[in-house]
Amino acid sequence: MICPFCGFSNTKVIITREVAKFNEVKRRRECENCKRRFTTYERIERNLPTIIKKDATKENFSREKLITAIQKAAGKRRINNENIQEICKTVEITLEERDTAEVTSMEIGKITMRELKKYDKIAYIRFASEYRAYTELKEFVNEIEELLKDEQE
Numbered sequence: 001m002i003c004p005f006c007g008f009s010n011t012k013v014i015i016t017r018e019v020a021k022f023n024e025v026k027r028r029r030e031c032e033n034c035k036r037r038f039t040t041y042e043r044i045e046r047n048l049p050t051i052i053k054k055d056a057t058k059e060n061f062s063r064e065k066l067i068t069a070i071q072k073a074a075g076k077r078r079i080n081n082e083n084i085q086e087i088c089k090t091v092e093i094t095l096e097e098r099d100t101a102e103v104t105s106m107e108i109g110k111i112t113m114r115e116l117k118k119y120d121k122i123a124y125i126r127f128a129s130e131y132r133a134y135t136e137l138k139e140f141v142n143e144i145e146e147l148l149k150d151e152q153e
């Protein structure tokens with residue numbers, strides 16, 4: 001870290017403090033040359049891709065929007081908040097691991113569905129009907145039949 005006062009390149013860290021609320025690390029540093037002190041903040045940069053929607057417009061990934069979509073799919077069945085947060089976390093991690101700049105909303109839908117299926121099968125079907133944009137009704141019926149098979153096992 002270069003000293004903002006004299007431009008010297010060696011500074012030592014005096015205090016390191018985690019700022020949990022902002023997911024930041026705050027560091028108090030001292031320049032080894034001019035002995036002046038300054039503060040730096042370090043934060044993790046999330047590497048979430050831009051979403052390309054069905055109408056080809058782009059938007060930033062938003063956990064709030066994903067939560068709304070899941071809640072809408074769950075309807076009156078109410079998936080508990082903790083589970084929804086878990087689903088969102090998994091979706092975000094999956095997207096980050098792919099390390100691509102852009103992803104289609106349909107792709108996000110697929111990842112979300114896969115997770116939703118673990119918690120609530122009806123919500124999953126509702127979400128699927130909205131996001132998967134089945135090309136044929138038959139495809140959708142197959143999906144439901146698959147689920148019913150799972151249920152019987």
Ligand SMILES: [Zn+2]
Pocket residue numbers: 003004005006007008031032033034035036
């Ligand atoms: Zn300095």
